[in-house]
Amino acid sequence: MKTNAPPKIPVLAISIGTVEGDFTALFSSQGLVNLLFPGEKSRRTQPTLKRDDVPATWIKKTTEAVQKVLAGRKTAELPPMDLSLGTPFQKRVWSAMQQIPLGEASSYGKIATALEMPKAARAVGAACGANPIPLLIPCHRVLAANGALGGYSGGLDWKKRLLALEGVQTRPNKTAKTVFSHP
DNA sequence: ATCGTCATATGAA
DNA sequence: TTCATATGACGAT
Numbered sequence: 001m002k003t004n005a006p007p008k009i010p011v012l013a014i015s016i017g018t019v020e021g022d023f024t025a026l027f028s029s030q031g032l033v034n035l036l037f038p039g040e041k042s043r044r045t046q047p048t049l050k051r052d053d054v055p056a057t058w059i060k061k062t063t064e065a066v067q068k069v070l071a072g073r074k075t076a077e078l079p080p081m082d083l084s085l086g087t088p089f090q091k092r093v094w095s096a097m098q099q100i101p102l103g104e105a106s107s108y109g110k111i112a113t114a115l116e117m118p119k120a121a122r123a124v125g126a127a128c129g130a131n132p133i134p135l136l137i138p139c140h141r142v143l144a145a146n147g148a149l150g151g152y153s154g155g156l157d158w159k160k161r162l163l164a165l166e167g168v169q170t171r172p173n174k175t176a177k178t179v180f181s182h183p
Numbered sequence: 184a185t186c187g188t189c190a191t192a193t194g195a196a
Numbered sequence: 197t198t199c200a201t202a203t204g205a206c207g208a209t
Contacts, residue, residue: 089193108203112192121203123192129202130194144203151202159202 009033009085012049013042016063018070025062027054031080032062034132037154044085062136069135072165074102078136085132093127100141103167107145121145129153135162143170 011026011033021038026045036042061079068075083091096114100106108128109121117123124142131139134154140162144150149170152159163170 087194112203117192119190119204120192122190122201123194123203125202126193126200127202139202142202146204149202153202156202 008044008046010048011042011045012051012054013047014054014059014062016066018067020070023066025059025066027058028082028084029053030082030084031058032133032136033082033085035062035066035134035136037134037158040154065136069138069162070165072102072167075136081133081136083132086130089123090127090130093124094131094133094137094139097128097131097137097139097142100138102138105141105143105163105168107143108150109145111142125150134158141166141168 009028011028014025016023016025024036026034058079065075065078096111108124112120112124128139131137140159
């Protein structure tokens with residue numbers, strides 16, 4: 001066979017209201033599949049699940065987690081996340097990102113090194129861009145090696161704002177190095 | 184300091 | 197296989 005068909009999976013779309021606008025959470029029967037910024041639209045999913053197919057606790061945990069991140073506070077408990085659409089490598093990167101503490105920033109190269117693939121910084125960046133659950137999987141805490149913002153699927157404005165919320169200072173100039181907020 | 188170029192891993196077409 | 201990436205290191209200017 002040449003290619004696999006587009007892996008459209010059945011989901012339920014839930015709107016999550018926040019002070020920053022309405023996010024959209026997509027749940028499969030296995031957990032949270034995708035989190036979309038206000039105004040973003042999903043693809044690769046099929047809205048065929050019913051409300052009864054998704055436990056209310058998942059929605060509650062997701063809502064609380066999103067709102068805590070937007071408030072710059074630690075997330076208490078995350079909902080189950082369905083990352084089955086990711087490749088093994090992507091799952092490892094996403095897992096590593098979840099270990100970055102609030103208030104700190106890592107880099108694509110550091111994560112690559114943590115995965116024992118010191119040359120795979122660029123691949124890590126690509127995996128970050130494929131992160132289906134921003135905020136809860138804190139890809140915004142990953143900067144370039146020189147402290148530059150790098151990129152962000154939801155837009156650099158979001159990345160900058162999220163980091164500021166967590167007390168991570170970034171310089172407007174590209175020549176700057178990463179600065180941490182901690183004393 | 185800024186720019187161009189190359190090396191390198193992964194994934195989609 | 198070819199092309200595109202949310203990189204990083206190096207050398208020339």
